[in-house]
Amino acid sequence: MSFFESIKDLLFPPRCLACNLQLDRYRLPLLCEPCCCGFVPIVSPLCSCCGLPFPSGRDHLCGDCLPGKQPFALARASLYYQQPLVSLILQWKFSHRMTGLATLASLATQSAGFSTFSVPDLIFPVPLHKSRLRRRGFNQALLLAGSCFPGWRNSIVADGLLRIRATVPQTSLDGAGRRKNLKGAFTLKDPDMVRGKTVLLVDDVFTTGSTVRECSRVLRAGGAERVEVFTLARSLLS
Numbered sequence: 391m392s393f394f395e396s397i398k399d400l401l402f403p404p405r406c407l408a409c410n411l412q413l414d415r416y417r418l419p420l421l422c423e424p425c426c427c428g429f430v431p432i433v434s435p436l437c438s439c440c441g442l443p444f445p446s447g448r449d450h451l452c453g454d455c456l457p458g459k460q461p462f463a464l465a466r467a468s469l470y471y472q473q474p475l476v477s478l479i480l481q482w483k484f485s486h487r488m489t490g491l492a493t494l495a496s497l498a499t500q501s502a503g504f505s506t507f508s509v510p511d512l513i514f515p516v517p518l519h520k521s522r523l524r525r526r527g528f529n530q531a532l533l534l535a536g537s538c539f540p541g542w543r544n545s546i547v548a549d550g551l552l553r554i555r556a557t558v559p560q561t562s563l564d565g566a567g568r569r570k571n572l573k574g575a576f577t578l579k580d581p582d583m584v585r586g587k588t589v590l591l592v593d594d595v596f597t598t599g600s601t602v603r604e605c606s607r608v609l610r611a612g613g614a615e616r617v618e619v620f621t622l623a624r625s626l627l628s
């Protein structure tokens with residue numbers, strides 16, 4: 391640790407982002423040990439396509455992912471969407487506490503599913519509608535893509551996919567409502583860009599998968615050869 395870093399830690403001691411406990415030094419993830427245990431990585435057995443975790447057995451396809459049923463080839467999430475991760479994501483998304491991003495990225499990149507992705511030609515963050523982007527000030531999926539895949543930074547295209555229709559928040563809808571809500575919501579900025587390419591889609595939370603499924607469908611319709619999906623978290627509530 392440099393002299394400057396020691397002074398900084400002395401003046402502004404780092405704190406656990408989940409419980410605010412003072413930490414003895416700045417090291418990612420910025421969490422105390424008990425809080426860190428609350429971030430549970432998703433591991434096998436799981437659906438070899440959509441990454442749905444199973445209670446026991448081996449990896450196999452779930453009923454939703456029988457051959458040809460999903461527009462994406464592979465979807466993996468790093469962590470279960472549960473406390474304290476829920477609070478950390480919300481804190482980061484809505485109160486602009488960007489200190490959380492480096493911690494979230496360090497947890498995500500250590501997880502088991504993280505090494506299963508093909509080297510992508512393009513990385514597309516799931517886009518926000520411009521009205522929401524204006525309100526929030528940043529697209530969380532774009533920031534996640536940059537922080538989780540620094541080695542593939544040159545492949546990230548911030549506006550490759552566009553959200554052309556403002557939609558109501560997916561959390562207020564059931565499965566069928568979610569699919570209807572998203573119909574025609576996304577388009578490709580330049581269809582020629584994805585033809586024959588492997589595209590990695592990035593988003594923060596996978597709930598029913600409707601959003602990434604609709605984006606993947608648009609990419610495949612535009613000629614993408616293979617679509618893979620990375621989300622930071624996966625919710626098992628719905």
Ligand SMILES: [Zn+2]
Pocket residue numbers: 406407408409410411421422423424425426
């Ligand atoms: Zn803590």
Ligand SMILES: [Zn+2]
Pocket residue numbers: 437438439440441442451452453454455
């Ligand atoms: Zn599946």
